[in-house]
Amino acid sequence: DEDNMTTLAGNLAYVSLLSLVPLVAVVFALFAAFPMFSDVSILLRHFIFANFLPATGDVIQRYIEQFVANSNKMTAVGACGLIVTALLLMYSIDSALNTIWRSKRARPKIYSFAVYWMILTLGPLLAGASLAISSYLLSLRWASDLNTVIDNVLRIFPLLLSWISFWLLYSIVPTIRVPNRDAIVGAFVAALLFEAGKKGFALYITMFPSYQLIYGVLAVIPILFVWVYWTWCIVLLGAEITVTLGEYRKLKQAAEQEEDDEP
Template sequence: MADKQTTSKQTWRQRARSAMAFSGYLHHRIGHDRLTVTAGSMAYVTLLSLVPLITVVLSALSSFPVFAGLGELLQNFVIENFVPAAGEVVKQYLNEFVANAGKMTAVGVAALFVVAMMLISSIDQSLNYIWRVHEKRRPVISFSIYWMVLTLGPILVGSSIAVSSYLGSLNLLGSDAVNGLLQRSLRWLPVIMSSCAFLGLYLLVPNTKVRFRHALVGAVIASILFELSKKGFALYITNFPSYQVIYGALAVVPILFVWVYLCWCIVLFGAEFTASLGEKSHWHPDTKGWQTTVPTQAELSGIQQAAKKGTDVQQTDIIGKGKNK
């Protein structure tokens, strides 16, 4: 009995030690990668690409008769679940901008498509930098991935919303218990969708192998932070209307920018968390030659090449080679 308690205490101590080491490494990595600066630049690109992206998404949906009428439903879903506070004002402005964009010529539409691609390209570059990937995909592959995101993404989201709307309209057997369970399940739809979006982002965008387990953990953490920040941000805007007092009718601009910036901080934090899980040799206390250092691109490239060959490389070996160069 005493041996079991001693073993249990040692196990918990090892887990606590590993958790502390991982937290320190993650904090150091975030500072090294200047997460907040990257999030700011991504927020700027997002606001620049927002209207073109929505225009492309609505055009993709309208190309399929089965998704006719889902454009407005998709907008309402995004505004209500992903833009806390000032949602109606944002929706009104976006509708006006999209309506104006619809009057453009073919050249203008092509320009909108290019701007929308800029956002996805920026996401690709930022996430690959976090994973220390310096080998770029071939242009054909990159374009195919971007095209798939811009076309299949809206279709998948539209399908999900159509299914949830259909289920929500059903009156199954007239049972209050069943309807209550269905409503509670539908309430979790935004969380599930955001988790799936983060999971796909962390698995597919980096041009390197990412373990599904690591990506899933990072996606769940990012989704939880997203939901908490959404509620907290809405509470702040509602109870402390400083932006409305200062900017008046233009308050929606800084509010939207701050929210988009906060969202990118969460997305990049989840990416840093996922990438750190895959760099166990750099933070786990039981690793030979362990020290909390952020791997450079050359060091991580050596680790990835060794992993492809199936050889076991210690952190000190990689760092030593990098310094000798």
Template sequence: MKPDWQHYFDTAKRFIRLYAQRCQQDQITMIGGYLAYISLLSLVPFIAVMFSMLRAFPMFSQFRQSIETFVYANVIPSRGEEIQTYISQFIGNTGGMTAVGITALVIVALLLIYNIDKTLNKIWRVTKRPRPIISFSIYWMILTLGPILFGSSIVLSSYLVGLTRFAENYTPGLSTFALGIVPYLISMLAFFILYVVVPNIKVRSRHAFYGALLATVLFELSKRGFGFYIAHFPSYDTIYGALALVPILFVWVYLCWLVVLLGAELTALLQQIAADTEPADADDPDQISPEPEVKTD
């Protein structure tokens, strides 16, 4: 009889092998490059639509600069301020666009959401898709309500951090801890919502939590590693000169999508294992019951 530690080791080894096989089968490296390319095409339209939605609500006007600074500082390592300057200029150029141009911007932004939806549903092996009108309604809701929810989370976080500063005299270091942990919590919440909401299938909360935890850890490690590389190995600036920002942004977006896909693969694998080993429970809202097979004569 094997000792307990060897049993756990063998189980972990089988799980890692299944995880690696699933990632290889889904070709996440190639899909990540495709999504990075689509993201670069949709980046300016998506951000333009997002901040346009925020401008529609006066409560976010005084926090807009804080929101922009938070996004670029915690999402894009090392060159965030430079990228923020260029993207702000691009967004400013969209102010004089006609109705046709604005419609084109919205369509391109929706294209990004559509490709994210298609990719994640492929990872979850979802073949049954909702009708196009329902899908369009969901995409539109994400495009309109997403920025509002994101802005609200930033405002709430700023408010909570402000409260901790009043308690600094009683608990030294509390505000510093709060400022440090907020980006991690927001990142994990974003990954969790992505893995729960986007797939056209019921996803267990605990599976999405583990996937979001992995994605958050990988994202923070990638951010620090990429920032260290850009700061200490400026090969892009030497080779590309003034155009160095383009390959830097593309490589970073590609790494971000690999992180998203790795977290999604973990969530989908945990869900698949649970569906194969646990009996269906009709009273559990998170339980995924397999669809009955239709027999044909």
């Protein structure tokens, strides 16, 4: 494990848990700033916890919403601290992915901040817009003859959203140019593993409730940590696949060039 992928995943999981409440607070504050997304923000909360957290998402949702409600009472200095903590997660993701890509080139600080802020602002807004579209499709199913088509679209919507999210992550964050087709393939593999892992993890928790027997009401803590760690393993594995595709192509081209140069 030359890139120490499991160690990177552990670091990202730790930072993610520290940044989870600040990140959610910043995202929902952005939705509050746009009245047009007031209804969508509620749908987005349910969508995130239903599709990105396994089994115990409802319990985790209650705790996080309680923490976020408490964070709304903070002063301006505390709010700035929340934003800095959320940006810390962005920096950790940036550092981990560029380690996998073995990129030594550093972005200007201003540019890095702009990229992180764009992810924090445009990401939730795009998710809200896509969720609004899916809600519109859901309303059409009762008034059209396209019920089967719309049902199929809604069924694969979480997979498509994960695929697009991973593709953007692998395309934008590295400081070197990433071939688009490599990013698409790596993102698709990561999205499939994420959806399969989500269902498998939920099945494990349901069939083997050992965490709940041992930890009781605190079982949500190790479950959340294991799931976040597993998620980052999938994200970094998709990045490794993306890098490997590019390196394989370069080696193949070099071998073909050597064959052409031989007399």
